[in-house]
Amino acid sequence: MINKALPYYLEDRSGSYAGSDFDDIYDRLFLRVSRPPGSATDGPPNALMIYNVGRRSSNQRDYRPLQREPSVALEFGPSGTLGQISFMGTSVSMPMNQYLKKVSLFGGSLIRKFRASNGEEYKWTYKTESEHQWSCTDSGNYVVAHYNLKPPNKPAFRTSGNMLTINETHASLAIGELLASLTIMRHVAAYHL
Template identity: 85%
Template sequence: MINKALPYYLEDRSGLYTGSDFDDIYDRLFLRVARPPGSPADGPPAALMIYNVGRRSSNQRDYRPIQREPAVVLEFGSNATLGRISFMGSSVSIPMNQYLKKITLFGGSLVRKFQASNGEEYKWTYKSNLDHEWSCTDSRNYMVAHYSLKPPNKPAFRTSGNTLTINEAHASVAIEILASLTIMRHIAAYHL
């Protein structure tokens, strides 16, 4: 029997923000970030798609085309600049810098907030917690999600060691949490 009050522990299979499977260790949620079919596998992405795939990926990356529409499409501008985020189910499409806003006018780019479809405001911060690379908090400063890459000196047995953890109460916005984290990781990668 599965305890549904457990956080969602999503193993990030590759650790690359430009393409990976995110599988919950308790088989409740399966997400994928992928480049559009036919796009180059290296260099800055022109676009990324986020899917709710509904099934666990294999231990070897599953490169078969996904037989469903993406939940979110991230389109980047030339020279890896921020472009648009589009939520396919609701036909909402807005510029990324309006969706994921800096906290202060002169503040750093690695602290940003966004409003999710549930009406709540969330904030991503980079290395604000010693245990996590990225932390996501709500307006009451309660941690709702965090992301960590496996340290290079730590062994990982039969897992990648990369984890996105989402509190169970926020599972309804898991795709938005992953989409905003993907944009934050792109911002960090290209010093935007």
Template identity: 80%
Template sequence: MSTGALPYYLEDRSGSYAGSDFDDIYDRLFLRVALMIYNVGRRSSNQRDYRPLQREPSVALEFGPSGTLDRSLSWARLRSHCLEGESLIRKFRASNGEEYKWTYKTESDHQWSCTDSANYVVAHYNLKPPNKPAFRTSGNMLTINETHASLAIELLASLTIMRHVAAYHL
């Protein structure tokens, strides 16, 4: 991470890729995934908030039968890094024109890592291990480099798709 920049630490309240709130611990960004990603503009409570949202989603994710992915999200097309079988290394081109790559467990302390074309880690995600205690927090965290905060919704959407790919062995 760059010197002096404060990353966005987004606590994943539930740890479920199909539905959770992501709240920055410094109250700068609040996102909700409900197979759609919303910029909710406020911190969620410790309790899940099931009230209907009064705004349009920033991204709609659609998964088909047997967990297949809807290919209509042109910017979120995650290209597999291998020619055959499943791959937990996939690239996508973000709205800033740059190419990014999500990888699973290639960094020793990150479950998921997203790197840019120079192999610089711009975001990473970790689920709390089941045997590790968490006190007043979920222990699940998406960290986004401050210089890439404008891509937060794209990073979260692509991470959600990658977690779906891993869950369904696509």
């Protein structure tokens, strides 16, 4: 029997922010980040879509076609600049710089905050926690999510070694807000925005 109080451990299959599957190791959640069908796969993405594709058995992994609408659309500007974030199913659409704001005017771009649909403010930071590459904290500085890429010299056995962990009390934010904001943060880091 699965303990629903466990954090969501989402294995990032490819480690690429511009296209990957995120499987909960307990098969409770399956997410996908991908470029729109027919778009170029090299260079900075023009857009990324985030899908909640439900559970998927391991024998169907990587073969299931996307036959649903995305939960979130991320549209980027020329040369990878930040563009627009749109939450599908709602009328919420705004510039990424307005959604995911720098913490201070002169602060680095790898520390940004956003206000989630639950009214709370959250902050992503890069390499501030010793054991996490990316950390998301709430207003009380409690870590609600963190992400790590597998170090290149560390072996991985039957797994990618890349992991997004989300506290179970914040699972409702997993699709639209935590994964979307992390994807934007990783894009900012990749293109030094």
